[in-house]
Amino acid sequence: MLLIPCPWCGPRPENEFHHAGQAHIARPEDPAAVDDATWAEYLYLRTNPKGAHAERWRHSHGCGRFFNSVRDTVTDRIASTTRPNA
Amino acid sequence: MMAGSIQTFSFKQLLRRAFGGAWTPQWRDPEPQAGYDVVIVGAGGHGLATAYYLAAEFGIRNVAVLDKGWLGGGNTGRNTTIIRSNYLWDESAAIYEHALKLWETLSQTLNYNVMYSPRGVMMLAHSVHDTQVFKRHVHANRLQGIDNEWLTPTQAQAFCPPLYIGSDARYPVMGAALQRRGGIARHDAVAWGYARAASALGVDIIQNCEVIGIDRDADGAVTGVQTTRGPIAASRVGVVAAGHTSVLMNMAGLRMPLESFPLQALVSEPIKPAMPCVVMSNTVHAYISQSDKGELVIGAGTDVYPSYSQAGGLHIAEHTLDAICELFPTFRRLRMLRNWGGIVDTTPDRSPIIGLTPVPGLFVNCGWGTGGFKATPGSGHVFAATIATGIPHPIAEPFSLDRFRTGRLIDEAAAAAVSH
């Protein structure tokens, strides 16, 4: 079980959190204007790196807020967690 | 069929060896050549099966299978070996049933005992929703000509006596879907059997050879791979690397609809035969059967975050053991001997990706996630056909990478809820 430092509440056990996928994936501003490939990329394509991975978590059994983290997917060590737009 | 230096297994051979004379190695250990007609990346069951069918059915024998570790050391050698074909959608049922038919004669085909044991796979329903979903599967399977039958709780317990069906159970059993032709096989033997048969037909299996780059010409077409044992030329490269597929495809500039997660399994101390069949409960993430050694083989769920750590969280395994203890009170006092993890590559619709890619000469077979062992022979067969002809095999065609653009998903995620 990971020990995840919530940027508001401090270190808490993983089972207080909900994983919310790869970070920084922006929904196209005007979905009707983009082609199928761009839309598929937004919906389905993921970097899935072996190494540093930017991801989102939600502290669902705590403050309830979303935040970003950078975790190494080989060691599972969390390098940093940050408040959104920080 | 077993040409060359490989010995055939038979009763006569067994008798002879009993009185002396050593068994020879099961496959050659060649140095990599400068180039091949086809290079397969990943010597798991799917990669080895692909190479075997390329050589045996399509006459392409100048083939290498490369692995960064030892053959069968990935998910093939780490899985709980549940085999079944009672999937919901026609496309899925077609490919898993293609595989199941090949399982039925695989030991004879390969002259290698893969210990396929059709002892029945029973999927438990614990809620009204489960009941409706599984009955829908039973009806769909009947239309597809695939055996799958609905059992009442009493019938389920008659089929699997250690199962507790009392109404006070934490996860009450409301019925079960049973595929009698489903079962298990010996995972290592599948890798070894395909490796031995492919090697005998001329395929080079090169272990401890990690692919670190994919070479392409000015038009973007594949020309070969860079490895830790030097460059290897090939105009056709098939990536069959399970959890590491994203890493490899990235070497050719492609992003994939995949995420890699740790999935765990564990085995108990050996006991006398107590579990006559396979029992799955998707709802509580519990998968259980008994090996011929007597160990209970238990599969758990995936972690919630993507990882390549090949070791899942303890709480995930505990959750499964909680459920097992509730469903099978007799097993409560058993000790667990070993646990381990594998890295599974999951797609958004929980169906595999088999076929061509936007890069000419680059083929991919991945996305089997938590449930691809059962497909090994069928997957290898249709992938070999696809590589040999350059045209997707009809059974593979719906599983194209392009389906994520067209929207023609094969949504077993919604159908099966979780692992399968």
Ligand SMILES: Cc1cc2nc3c(=O)[nH]c(=O)nc-3n(C[C@H](O)[C@H](O)[C@H](O)COP(=O)(O)OP(=O)(O)OC[C@H]3O[C@@H](n4cnc5c(N)ncnc54)[C@H](O)[C@@H]3O)c2cc1C
């Ligand atoms: C715990 C667990 C339980 C499971 N239970 C079941 C089950 O009950 N039933 C079922 O049907 N399925 C099950 N599965 C899923 C099943 O194991 C897989 O879908 C299937 O085995 C995948 O086979 P494969 O040959 O594609 O991959 P693998 O066997 O993982 O082979 C891929 C190979 O690629 C190699 N590789 C990776 N990167 C490189 C590189 N850069 N260069 C060279 N080689 C590379 C790896 O070393 C590996 O040997 C389970 C999986 C796990 C982990």
Ligand SMILES: [Zn+2]
């Ligand atoms: Zn918090």
